[in-house]
Amino acid sequence: METIKSIRPLLCVILPLLTIPLIVFSRRRKNIREFWTLSASVTSFLVVSSMLPDIFAGNILQSSSFNLIPGISLELKADSLGLTFALVASFLWIITTIYSIGYMRRLQEKSQSRYFAAFAVCVSSTIGIAFASNLLTFLVFYEILTIVTYPLVVHKENKEAMAAGRKYLVFTLSGGAFLLAAVVLTWIITGSLDFKPGGFMGGLVSEGTVRIIFILFILGLGVKSAIMPLHFWLPSAMVAPVPVSALLHAVAVVKAGVFGILRIIYYVFGADALSNAGVLKFLAYEAVITILVASFIALKQDNLKRRLAYSTISQLSYIILGAAMHSPLALTGSILHLMNHAFMKITLFFCAGAVYVNTHKEKISEMDGIGRVMPWTMGAFACASLGMIGLPLSCGFISKFHLAWGSIEAGEIIYLFVYLASGILNAAYFLPIVYRSFFVGTSIHERYSEAGLTMRLPLLITAAFTVLFGVIVPAINSQLNLVDLTKKLLFP
Amino acid sequence: MPAVGLARRNLCQILSVTALGGMSVLAWFGLLHVLRHGPIHYTFGGWTPPLGIEWVMDPLSSIIVFLIAIISLVVSIHSIPGIKKQFKSSSIPFFILTLLLVSGLAGMTFAGDLFNLFVFLEVASLSGYALVASGEGRALLAAFRYLLMGTVGTSFYLLGVGFLYAVTGTLNMSDLAVRLPLLFQSKAAILGMVFIVTGLAVKMGLFPMHGWLPDSYTYAPDSVSAIMAPIVTKIPVYALIRILFWATGAGSGSDKWQLVNYLGWLGVFGAIGGSMLAFKQINFKKMLAYSSISQIGLIVIGVSIGNSAALCGSILHIINHAFMKSCLFVIAGTVFYSRGIKNILEFARLRHEMPLTLTALVITAISMIGIPPTCGFFSKWYLIAGAFEAKKYVFGSAVIVSSFFTAAYFFRVLEKTFFGSATASANMEHGIASKTGELPFPMLFGVSFFAAVVVILGLFSGRIVSFFVRPALPF
Numbered sequence: 008m009e010t011i012k013s014i015r016p017l018l019c020v021i022l023p024l025l026t027i028p029l030i031v032f033s034r035r036r037k038n039i040r041e042f043w044t045l046s047a048s049v050t051s052f053l054v055v056s057s058m059l060p061d062i063f064a065g066n067i068l069q070s071s072s073f074n075l076i077p078g079i080s081l082e083l084k085a086d087s088l089g090l091t092f093a094l095v096a097s098f099l100w101i102i103t104t105i106y107s108i109g110y111m112r113r114l115q116e117k118s119q120s121r122y123f124a125a126f127a128v129c130v131s132s133t134i135g136i137a138f139a140s141n142l143l144t145f146l147v148f149y150e151i152l153t154i155v156t157y158p159l160v161v162h163k164e165n166k167e168a169m170a171a172g173r174k175y176l177v178f179t180l181s182g183g184a185f186l187l188a189a190v191v192l193t194w195i196i197t198g199s200l201d202f203k204p205g206g207f208m209g210g211l212v213s214e215g216t217v218r219i220i221f222i223l224f225i226l227g228l229g230v231k232s233a234i235m236p237l238h239f240w241l242p243s244a245m246v247a248p249v250p251v252s253a254l255l256h257a258v259a260v261v262k263a264g265v266f267g268i269l270r271i272i273y274y275v276f277g278a279d280a281l282s283n284a285g286v287l288k289f290l291a292y293e294a295v296i297t298i299l300v301a302s303f304i305a306l307k308q309d310n311l312k313r314r315l316a317y318s319t320i321s322q323l324s325y326i327i328l329g330a331a332m333h334s335p336l337a338l339t340g341s342i343l344h345l346m347n348h349a350f351m352k353i354t355l356f357f358c359a360g361a362v363y364v365n366t367h368k369e370k371i372s373e374m375d376g377i378g379r380v381m382p383w384t385m386g387a388f389a390c391a392s393l394g395m396i397g398l399p400l401s402c403g404f405i406s407k408f409h410l411a412w413g414s415i416e417a418g419e420i421i422y423l424f425v426y427l428a429s430g431i432l433n434a435a436y437f438l439p440i441v442y443r444s445f446f447v448g449t450s451i452h453e454r455y456s457e458a459g460l461t462m463r464l465p466l467l468i469t470a471a472f473t474v475l476f477g478v479i480v481p482a483i484n485s486q487l488n489l490v491d492l493t494k495k496l497l498f499p
Numbered sequence: 500m501p502a503v504g505l506a507r508r509n510l511c512q513i514l515s516v517t518a519l520g521g522m523s524v525l526a527w528f529g530l531l532h533v534l535r536h537g538p539i540h541y542t543f544g545g546w547t548p549p550l551g552i553e554w555v556m557d558p559l560s561s562i563i564v565f566l567i568a569i570i571s572l573v574v575s576i577h578s579i580p581g582i583k584k585q586f587k588s589s590s591i592p593f594f595i596l597t598l599l600l601v602s603g604l605a606g607m608t609f610a611g612d613l614f615n616l617f618v619f620l621e622v623a624s625l626s627g628y629a630l631v632a633s634g635e636g637r638a639l640l641a642a643f644r645y646l647l648m649g650t651v652g653t654s655f656y657l658l659g660v661g662f663l664y665a666v667t668g669t670l671n672m673s674d675l676a677v678r679l680p681l682l683f684q685s686k687a688a689i690l691g692m693v694f695i696v697t698g699l700a701v702k703m704g705l706f707p708m709h710g711w712l713p714d715s716y717t718y719a720p721d722s723v724s725a726i727m728a729p730i731v732t733k734i735p736v737y738a739l740i741r742i743l744f745w746a747t748g749a750g751s752g753s754d755k756w757q758l759v760n761y762l763g764w765l766g767v768f769g770a771i772g773g774s775m776l777a778f779k780q781i782n783f784k785k786m787l788a789y790s791s792i793s794q795i796g797l798i799v800i801g802v803s804i805g806n807s808a809a810l811c812g813s814i815l816h817i818i819n820h821a822f823m824k825s826c827l828f829v830i831a832g833t834v835f836y837s838r839g840i841k842n843i844l845e846f847a848r849l850r851h852e853m854p855l856t857l858t859a860l861v862i863t864a865i866s867m868i869g870i871p872p873t874c875g876f877f878s879k880w881y882l883i884a885g886a887f888e889a890k891k892y893v894f895g896s897a898v899i900v901s902s903f904f905t906a907a908y909f910f911r912v913l914e915k916t917f918f919g920s921a922t923a924s925a926n927m928e929h930g931i932a933s934k935t936g937e938l939p940f941p942m943l944f945g946v947s948f949f950a951a952v953v954v955i956l957g958l959f960s961g962r963i964v965s966f967f968v969r970p971a972l973p974f
Contacts, residue, residue, distance in 0.1 A: 074961025076877065077969075147871035154870055157910075164918045172914070180868075180906050184899045191883045191895070
């Protein structure tokens with residue numbers, strides 16, 4: 008394994024930021040403005056994927072810059088885990104941009120320039136989080152992400168949105184405060200902040216201290232990853248425009264929290280030190296509770312976006328549980344689910360948005376027969392739902408299979424049952440929607456039509472990916488290979 | 500200056516800006532020289548220190564003087580368009596008093612003995628009282644209150660100096676540093692220190708001795724509060740650091756006094772209480788004033804902890820906060836000058852009219868909250884690190900909690916500004932005949948200069964700490 012100096016990780020973070028002045032300058036000309044966003048997203052995806060061969064060759068790309076505090080610099084490092092997350096985020100940014108254009112224009116939303124600018128910063132900081140090579144850099148991007156998501160959450164500027172925005176800030180900023188305390192403590196105690204496979208804290212710190220710092224970290228990162236009871240902001244934040252909920256509240260922001268937890272467990276403490284201190288089990292139980300409770304709450308939601316939000320909360324804890332099991336297979340499943348869930352959930356949100364734009368319906372009870380007027384949209388929805396349930400031939404199956412297998416490997420049969428039970432609950436809250444939209448109701452919806460191309464195309468692409476990663480063997484394998492790199496690194 | 504003023508009123512302004520410009524240049528080269536070749540000692544009239552008056556220019560004092568110079572320079576450039584509006588015919592006293600204030604503060608910073616410090620403290624204070632009183636309406640009352648409390652503060656300080664002189668027989672700081680540690684058990688020395696610290700605490704507006712601060716900042720003319728708010732309260736903190744760590748050695752190590760620990764608690768109450776009070780204000784400048792009280796609390800927490808990380812945080816926060824506060828007050832001045840708005844609730848009107856000013860507001864607000872990569876984050880980082888290192892978890896958490904409250908009151912402003920209801924702002928439109936169009940260049944320059952500095956100080960924080968702040972630490 009070799010560390011190569013390269014500007015590419017830094018480039019991926021800077022590229023989206025460069026669009027901001029361009030967006031601001033061309034705010035009067037919509038098409039040019041959107042062209043900037045689109046080209047930035049495509050370029051940054053290309054740059055991110057250009058690093059793949061190096062990563063597969065077993066190298067790490069690193070770009071450092073100046074010192075933030077003496078001894079610790081703002082440093083970006085593309086390793087296999089970080090690249091996985093960055094790939095997902097930057098690819099889905101392209102798709103979401105196309106979708107946003109359709110969505111925002113159709114609804115004639117105001118302040119679109121602010122929207123696209125904030126979006127670009129969000130993606131930039133998400134990639135920054137993925138590539139951060141030490142805790143301080145991570146913290147910097149994590150906090151930026153917190154702040155720039157705020158204008159997106161309150162985009163509608165009505166009372167409800169403002170209330171949701173405040174709630175969002177209270178939760179995420181207090182999370183940030185805990186995270187800051189944890190990072191400072193880590194620095195004081197170990198004198199180091201650099202992520203290292205297997206952790207750098209093992210042996211340096213007593214078990215009691217490990218417990219305290221880990222709990223501080225979980226309180227900090229748990230807000231974004233919506234571990235119960237820190238999840239309250241997420242359902243309220245669904246007042247944001249649909250593309251925001253889709254990319255940020257299903258992929259970037261929440262996954263940043265989960266990704267942080269992965270980093271903390273495997274690159275800061277080391278899973279051994281954590282399981283010796285007994286806190287890993289605590290995290291696992293916390294995740295189990297979240298999975299089950301959130302699924303039950305999701306059953307009762309009539310607002311489609313809120314149901315999806317609770318489903319997100321439950322699925323995020325899948326990933327956390329997989330990470331907390333301390334088994335190689337479960338870790339594989341966990342990282343796979345980080346990718347697959349992103350594709351599935353973004354499809355579901357895109358569909359919800361398409362339905363909203365065309366019919367102004369948000370409630371599930373009003374969606375009878377909608378599948379017959381919007382067959383493509385609801386077909387994609389059905390496809391992604393089946394993935395969420397974890398049926399074979401869907402990408403959800405592959406990741407859940409690894410997670411379940413991992414729980415057997417870890418000798419924890421309870422977790423296996425939790426995954427199975429949650430699959431059934433998923434079926435219970437997703438299938439009725441599919442059923443209603445296709446088989447219930449008469450032709451009352453004839454005045455509505457299928458979504459426009461800019462919205463239909465993105466959701467079909469992501470839906471296609473959910474199938475691709477579940478059926479096509481080369482696709483599954485390439486995904487697995489990437490994850491294997493991380494697994495081999497952490498479980499040599 | 501009065502002579503020039505009598506001849507040509509406009510010349511005054513040029514003269515004052517030139518003087519401050521020259522001071523900034525000198526301070527910058529002084530700073531570089533000191534960092535390279537070590538401290539400069541200057542004795543007045545050739546009388547050597549124990550008898551004569553000594554000025555010391557070491558890394559810490561030269562940083563602070565540069566800070567004073569650059570901030571007063573940019574603020575006075577910024578206030579060029581607003582002066583006529585604020586002072587009408589009496590602008591000449593403003594320039595004189597400002598320069599007097601600046602030289603008083605610089606004198607306090609360089610002073611090598613306690614009495615000399617007192618003299619300059621009085622110079623700065625008196626010009627401060629007069630400057631506040633030059634405002635309209637309630638400014639006179641505020642100035643009187645400031646005068647009363649300020650005088651009590653300086654008297655306390657002088658009393659303390661008297662006690663120390665009685666015990667040690669010297670006023671020179673480096674002499675004190677030798678003699679005082681032997682006398683730490685002496686009641687007179689302890690009492691003297693208590694008086695000195697109390698006096699300085701009044702001057703810096705440390706909770707609960709902050710009563711004079713909010714009104715004076717609020718009702719003083721905008722150009723005055725923009726100069727006073729960032730630096731006037733910082734210099735007593737600097738004096739405190741100087742006395743605790745250089746002159747007496749009571750701030751750290753084995754000789755650390757219990758008194759200093761108590762001071763930290765005042766800092767905690769100030770940091771949290773100040774930000775809670777700030778949340779309730781609807782006058783923008785008053786909110787900023789309470790925010791100052793809270794930030795002074797943070798700096799004092801760092802001084803009280805007294806290890807190298809925490810003290811580094813304090814000094815960094817003196818620098819950072821000075822720039823942030825001047826940016827905020829300059830914004831307040833700009834907004835009032837061009838739109839006649841003081842009230843936070845009316846800020847919604849600015850949304851489409853003053854994009855540049857508002858960008859500066861957002862940047863500074865984020866920095867005040869302590870979000871990286873702006874400079875506010877890094878000073879808080881060192882403060883928290885110092886607190887945790889010294890195992891003072893309460894102090895560390897207080898810093899975190901206070902930044903949380905800071906977030907609350909700044910997001911209140913941002914929310915009102917960017918997402919405030921359009922109807923409320925439409926009503927206001929009729930009330931005040933507002934000038935539209937671009938801002939005058941000096942104002943634009945002031946606002947964008949400070950906002951840029953806030954970001955640059957954050958991004959290059961690592962270098963600034965290792966190049967400037969570390970050499971300034973007493974350890």
